[in-house]
Amino acid sequence: MTADIIGWNRDEMAKRAALDIPDGSYVNLGIGIPEKVAQHVPEGREVIYHTENGLLGMGPVPASGGEDPELINAGKKAVTTIPGAAFFHHADSFAMIRGQHIDVCVLGAMQISEQGDLANWSTGEPDAIPAVGGAMDLVAGVKTIYVITQHCTTDGGPKLVESCTYPLTGKNVVDRIYTDLAVLDVTPAGFKVLELAPGVSFDYVQQRTAGKLLPAKG
Amino acid sequence: MTADIIGWNRDEMAKRAALDIPDGSYVNLGIGIPEKVAQHVPEGREVIYHTENGLLGMGPVPASGGEDPELINAGKKAVTTIPGAAFFHHADSFAMIRGQHIDVCVLGAMQISEQGDLANWSTGEPDAIPAVGGAMDLVAGVKTIYVITQHCTTDGGPKLVESCTYPLTGKNVVDRIYTDLAVLDVTPAGFKVLELAPGVSFDYVQQRTAGKLLPAKG
Amino acid sequence: MDGDGGSPLIWINGWFFKMIDKQVDSPAKAVADIFDGATVMIGGFGEAGSPIELIHALIDQGAQNLTVVNNNTGSGHVGLAALIENGRVAKMICSYPRTVGSKVFPELYRSGKIDLELVPQGTLAERIRAGGAGVPAFYTATSVGTPLAEGKEQRHFAGRDYVMEYGLKADFALIKSKQADRYGNLIYNKTARNFAPIMAMAAETTIVQAERMVTAGEIDPEIVVTPGIFVDRIVTVANPEQESKLVAEGRFYP
Amino acid sequence: MDGDGGSPLIWINGWFFKMIDKQVDSPAKAVADIFDGATVMIGGFGEAGSPIELIHALIDQGAQNLTVVNNNTGSGHVGLAALIENGRVAKMICSYPRTVGSKVFPELYRSGKIDLELVPQGTLAERIRAGGAGVPAFYTATSVGTPLAEGKEQRHFAGRDYVMEYGLKADFALIKSKQADRYGNLIYNKTARNFAPIMAMAAETTIVQAERMVTAGEIDPEIVVTPGIFVDRIVTVANPEQESKLVAEGRFYP
Numbered sequence: 054m055t056a057d058i059i060g061w062n063r064d065e066m067a068k069r070a071a072l073d074i075p076d077g078s079y080v081n082l083g084i085g086i087p088e089k090v091a092q093h094v095p096e097g098r099e100v101i102y103h104t105e106n107g108l109l110g111m112g113p114v115p116a117s118g119g120e121d122p123e124l125i126n127a128g129k130k131a132v133t134t135i136p137g138a139a140f141f142h143h144a145d146s147f148a149m150i151r152g153q154h155i156d157v158c159v160l161g162a163m164q165i166s167e168q169g170d171l172a173n174w175s176t177g178e179p180d181a182i183p184a185v186g187g188a189m190d191l192v193a194g195v196k197t198i199y200v201i202t203q204h205c206t207t208d209g210g211p212k213l214v215e216s217c218t219y220p221l222t223g224k225n226v227v228d229r230i231y232t233d234l235a236v237l238d239v240t241p242a243g244f245k246v247l248e249l250a251p252g253v254s255f256d257y258v259q260q261r262t263a264g265k266l267l268p269a270k271g
Numbered sequence: 272m273t274a275d276i277i278g279w280n281r282d283e284m285a286k287r288a289a290l291d292i293p294d295g296s297y298v299n300l301g302i303g304i305p306e307k308v309a310q311h312v313p314e315g316r317e318v319i320y321h322t323e324n325g326l327l328g329m330g331p332v333p334a335s336g337g338e339d340p341e342l343i344n345a346g347k348k349a350v351t352t353i354p355g356a357a358f359f360h361h362a363d364s365f366a367m368i369r370g371q372h373i374d375v376c377v378l379g380a381m382q383i384s385e386q387g388d389l390a391n392w393s394t395g396e397p398d399a400i401p402a403v404g405g406a407m408d409l410v411a412g413v414k415t416i417y418v419i420t421q422h423c424t425t426d427g428g429p430k431l432v433e434s435c436t437y438p439l440t441g442k443n444v445v446d447r448i449y450t451d452l453a454v455l456d457v458t459p460a461g462f463k464v465l466e467l468a469p470g471v472s473f474d475y476v477q478q479r480t481a482g483k484l485l486p487a488k489g
Numbered sequence: 490m491d492g493d494g495g496s497p498l499i500w501i502n503g504w505f506f507k508m509i510d511k512q513v514d515s516p517a518k519a520v521a522d523i524f525d526g527a528t529v530m531i532g533g534f535g536e537a538g539s540p541i542e543l544i545h546a547l548i549d550q551g552a553q554n555l556t557v558v559n560n561n562t563g564s565g566h567v568g569l570a571a572l573i574e575n576g577r578v579a580k581m582i583c584s585y586p587r588t589v590g591s592k593v594f595p596e597l598y599r600s601g602k603i604d605l606e607l608v609p610q611g612t613l614a615e616r617i618r619a620g621g622a623g624v625p626a627f628y629t630a631t632s633v634g635t636p637l638a639e640g641k642e643q644r645h646f647a648g649r650d651y652v653m654e655y656g657l658k659a660d661f662a663l664i665k666s667k668q669a670d671r672y673g674n675l676i677y678n679k680t681a682r683n684f685a686p687i688m689a690m691a692a693e694t695t696i697v698q699a700e701r702m703v704t705a706g707e708i709d710p711e712i713v714v715t716p717g718i719f720v721d722r723i724v725t726v727a728n729p730e731q732e733s734k735l736v737a738e739g740r741f742y743p
Numbered sequence: 744m745d746g747d748g749g750s751p752l753i754w755i756n757g758w759f760f761k762m763i764d765k766q767v768d769s770p771a772k773a774v775a776d777i778f779d780g781a782t783v784m785i786g787g788f789g790e791a792g793s794p795i796e797l798i799h800a801l802i803d804q805g806a807q808n809l810t811v812v813n814n815n816t817g818s819g820h821v822g823l824a825a826l827i828e829n830g831r832v833a834k835m836i837c838s839y840p841r842t843v844g845s846k847v848f849p850e851l852y853r854s855g856k857i858d859l860e861l862v863p864q865g866t867l868a869e870r871i872r873a874g875g876a877g878v879p880a881f882y883t884a885t886s887v888g889t890p891l892a893e894g895k896e897q898r899h900f901a902g903r904d905y906v907m908e909y910g911l912k913a914d915f916a917l918i919k920s921k922q923a924d925r926y927g928n929l930i931y932n933k934t935a936r937n938f939a940p941i942m943a944m945a946a947e948t949t950i951v952q953a954e955r956m957v958t959a960g961e962i963d964p965e966i967v968v969t970p971g972i973f974v975d976r977i978v979t980v981a982n983p984e985q986e987s988k989l990v991a992e993g994r995f996y997p
Contacts (some may be wrong), residue, residue, distance in 0.1 A: 272983070294763075295763050297972050307755070317763045319763070319971070321972070325969070326964075327970045328926070328964070352962075352964055354958070354959045354960025355924055355925070355926045355959030355960050355962075356960075357926060357928055357964050357965075357967035357971070358964050358965055358967070359969035359970060362876075363970075365876075366872075366875060366876035366877070366944060367970075367972055368877075369873045369876055369878075370874075370876045371877060372944075372972050372973065373972075374877075399969040412877055422941055445748040447838035448925060458984075460910050488822070
């Protein structure tokens with residue numbers, strides 16, 4: 054049994070996260086797997102997407118050839134607008150984030166600590182080019198922070214840790230984590246397993262986590 | 272000889288102040304005599320008027336019957352817009368003032384001190400209803416502050432004083448004063464008389480001023 | 490979207506789903522949960538932008554002991570002045586509580602029956618924006634050296650003195666707009682815009698009276714002034730009363 | 744108003760007078776007085792809103808030792824990346840100096856030839872707005888507990904920690920707009936708006952490249968995004984280069 058055939062794939066992780074986004078939410082999606090969440094919001098829910106470069110009411114990726122270099126998202130990819138969208142400048146856009154008007158943000162992660170600390174912007178290596186973008190604003194300002202990430206690093210090391218070794222994006226900010234192996238809440242007592250991927254056991258997840266796991270029901 | 276037949280009248284005071292407003296300026300005019308300045312800007316100069324309730328490019332008073340209760344100035348009177356006007360909200364409007372983007376503000380005064388302190392919002396009497404509006408923002412933020420005022424109070428007392436007895440609007444903020452008797456600059460050495468109204472002598476002004484006057488040329 | 494309060498439905502795979510729709514049926518329903526002791530920001534500069542039907546609904550609703558944030562204190566005996574006259578306001582936060590034709594506030598203030606926090610107009614606007622933008626405090630040169638700076642923290646930056654002012658938030662904002670769509674995207678009319686966009690940002694619950702509902706998308710995304718994220722409830726008031734007219738007629742509310 | 748840089752004249756009582764007109768003839772004239780050591784804010788988020796013709800004119804002009812404020816550091820070898828590559832930038836203030844196809848900045852940074860002040864994107868935006876609004880400093884929760892808060896003043900307000908950040912001003916801003924009139928009223932195109940309106944507020948001299956000049960009044964006062972008071976010079980660039988296209992073609996500037 055190898056890590057790549059057990060657990061949820063990227064789309065399944067995004068789909069699982071999408072289930073937890075309430076109808077009518079204002080949502081900001083990070084770059085990478087989080088972007089896929091938009092494709093999996095359950096039918097019947099209407100969710101409004103915010104992109105921090107100045108657009109509320111972001112629509113799907115345009116058809117090939119319909120790209121406009123002046124209509125992009127925070128990942129600098131071409132997007133579209135829904136009817137009822139609005140453009141605004143950067144200070145107004147971040148007022149939405151920092152003033153706690155965005156309901157849910159879904160981000161990627163390098164490490165998440167038991168206390169909900171998030172590291173997702175820098176390895177802290179001396180020759181790394183530090184680049185933070187809007188990540189620190191999002192975790193400080195958005196009401197609910199979800200993280201979608203592989204449970205382990207490509208080396209098989211843990212990403213869910215007792216305390217982060219990488220430079221932090223924010224302290225005590227993560228609410229819930231969606232990995233390929235499980236859905237976990239950050240609680241005062243530690244990571245609490247809400248749900249396991251098909252065929253994945255609690256012990257299997259615990260072995261790959263550098264912090265104490267709590268079962269969903271004691 | 273009585274005080275009301277010597278010196279400039281209200282329109283002449285406004286006209287004299289208007290002479291000093293540079294072509295192309297962004298100008299905010301206070302309520303009262305300052306409002307009259309707009310009628311006297313010399314031909315050939317284009318000046319843009321700002322009103323702090325959210326309009327740049329304020330035009331003249333509308334013809335009777337053309338008033339719109341939702342198009343008013345800071346004095347809550349009906350105004351018009353010029354082609355090239357812009358509406359904005361209150362925080363943006365005061366960003367123009369407080370961020371030092373307005374070139375000239377013309378205000379009324381109760382007292383002005385030799386140091387350029389201005390009192391124009393409250394007599395400080397116990398039963399007065401304190402009301403400040405945008406006066407403190409204007410004097411703190413606008414690059415050049417002109418005051419238009421009668422030289423003396425209705426009781427004949429001085430308004431240009433060694434130090435203000437009324438509560439201040441701002442400290443060391445006034446640049447130039449236009450009264451019915453003279454035009455005076457606020458300088459580190461005291462009030463400096465730049466110009467006298469026709470038939471008014473330096474001594475006549477000095478007698479009505481509670482601070483030392485300096486002649487234009489020593 | 491029919492513009493009269495009906496809930497828009499969308500048809501997906503044989504099912505009808507309710508779409509986001511912030512419309513409510515009446516001013517009364519829109520203000521129903523404003524509680525005693527709430528802080529309420531009310532848009533308007535004088536009568537321009539004053540949401541008079543929402544204020545009247547709030548008078549009918551009966552909430553007491555309110556802290557009200559508005560640039561002024563109303564005039565005559567309608568709108569904000571009537572809210573004050575009916576004894577619902579414990580404290581006003583404003584810049585200019587003295588207007589021609591405004592008798593209600595001065596009398597209550599002189600008799601010690603209402604509190605006043607006097608704030609320079611620009612500081613008031615900036616405090617409201619700060620409240621909406623997650624800024625708990627900032628520095629400004631306005632009021633330095635005046636009685637309004639007394640008791641406030643002062644600090645020197647690059648050769649100049651500044652006072653520290655706090656961001657201002659509210660439980661509710663009542664504002665008036667020209668057009669709204671079901672998401673709450675708003676545009677305003679001329680200088681009636683004034684405090685409304687920043688109050689919408691600073692309130693936990695923003696309640697709008699709009700002169701006209703339009704279909705989502707009808708307001709060009711480039712010209713939206715208040716994006717819907719700052720709006721919670723919209724009630725259509727197609728022909729709002731004009732405060733100065735009611736005052737001229739000597740009207741009282743209720 | 745002919746839209747090609749001619750000065751509008753008005754006829755009054757038999758005389759012609761020059762009206763306010765912020766147009767200049769060319770990008771070269773528009774940037775001619777940018778001095779060595781100046782702080783220059785440059786609009787744009789990636790290529791969206793990047794005023795590439797003004798940047799190229801600045802490269803030609805030769806100013807050195809600049810401090811540049813931009814969200815990124817450009818890509819390829821044109822525009823902002825070319826300004827950096829040509830050794831004109833002593834320091835970048837930005838949030839994300841790492842982009843696909845961006846090699847210029849990383850190499851200079853690793854070799855110690857350029858300084859970097861890394862600022863969270865929202866803090867950067869708020870600092871620029873504060874600079875333009877006369878706010879010398881404010882508090883924000885962003886970056887608390889992270890390396891970017893190190894050395895910054897911290898303070899507790901109502902149960903939460905905040906860091907103090909300073910307002911940011913510039914000597915010049917270079918921005919791109921869709922339309923402009925002779926007063927400098929601007930509207931933008933979609934997400935190319937991004938930092939331009941706040942940079943226009945924060946700079947002593949704001950220089951705009953507009954795709955189209957229109958007559959004063961042609962932009963509805965309700966939809967003006969940047970009022971002319973924040974704009975000093977406008978140059979028409981009807982068909983601006985597209986950065987990503989130049990990068991794809993492997994182009995270098997100059």
